[in-house]
Amino acid sequence: xxxxxxxxxxxxxxxxxxxxxxxxxxxxxxxxxxxxxxxxxxxxxxxxxxxxxxxxxxxxxxxxxxxxxxxxxxxxxxxxxxxxxxxxxxxxxxxxxxxxxxxxxxxxxxxxxxxxxxxxxxxxxxxxxxxxxxxxxxxxxxxxxxx
Numbered sequence: 381x382x383x384x385x386x387x388x389x390x391x392x393x394x395x396x397x398x399x400x401x402x403x404x405x406x407x408x409x410x411x412x413x414x415x416x417x418x419x420x421x422x423x424x425x426x427x428x429x430x431x432x433x434x435x436x437x438x439x440x441x442x443x444x445x446x447x448x449x450x451x452x453x454x455x456x457x458x459x460x461x462x463x464x465x466x467x468x469x470x471x472x473x474x475x476x477x478x479x480x481x482x483x484x485x486x487x488x489x490x491x492x493x494x495x496x497x498x499x500x501x502x503x504x505x506x507x508x509x510x511x512x513x514x515x516x517x518x519x520x521x522x523x524x525x526x527x
Contacts, residue, residue: 381438381439381522381523381524382434382522382523382524383520383521383522384433384434384437384519384520384521384522384523385518385519385520386431386433386518386519386520387516387517387518388428388431388516388517388518388519389514389515389516389517390424390427390428390514390515390516390517391427391512391514392420392423392424392427392513392514392515393449393450393513393514394447394448394449394471394476394479394480394504394513394514394515395416395417395420395471395476395479396470396471396472396475396476396478396479397417397475397476397478397479397482398413398414398416398417398479399414400412400413401413401414417479420479420483421479421482421483421486421487422483422487423483424479424480424483424484424487424488424515425483425484425486425487425488426487428483428484428488428489428490429488429489432488432489432490433490433521433523434523434524435523435524436489436490436491436492436523437490437491437496437519437521437522437523438496438521438522438523438524439496439521439522440496440498440499440521441490441491441496441497441498441519441520441521442497442498442499442500442519442520442521443481443497443499443500443501443517443518443519443520444500444501444502444517444518445476445477445480445500445501445502445503445515445516445517445518446502446503446504446505446515446516447467447473447476447502447503447504447505447515448464448504448505448506448507448511448512448513448514448515448516449467449471449504449505449506449507449513450506450507450513451465451506451507451508451509451511452506455506455509456509460509461509462508462509462510463508464505464506464507464508464511465505465506466505466506467504467505467506471504473502473503473504476502476504477500477502480515480517481494481497482494490519490521491521496521
């Protein structure tokens with residue numbers, strides 16, 4: 381097995397996982413994922429395409445994620461700090477993580493199932509005053525057979 385580690389910067393505004401929706405078609409209930417969530421997961425996959433490991437990661441995978449969300453207009457006062465600021469309001473960090481991991485699992489080619497995630501560390505912050513929203517992702521796992 382070969383250890384693979386990667387730090388990836390995704391220049392995308394983090395989005396939380398949308399709740400499944402239900403509609404009735406020909407008298408039958410159908411559930412579907414909201415369009416905004418599907419588009420976000422596709423965008424994640426496209427941004428990750430050039431950073432894939434040489435082969436699918438096998439076994440336990442560890443990730444660390446920093447979600448950097450847009451700074452609200454109320455935090456651009458002179459007295460407000462220039463650097464990243466703690467974020468402890470909505471969206472929930474677990475819903476941000478779910479949409480990211482689903483995007484990686486469904487379209488990213490990193491691992492077969494997000495059940496392989498053995499360790500996860502995630503935090504959310506407001507962007508710097510002159511910074512941009514983004515997702516910073518660190519992935520570690522192993523691929524390949526015996527070396």
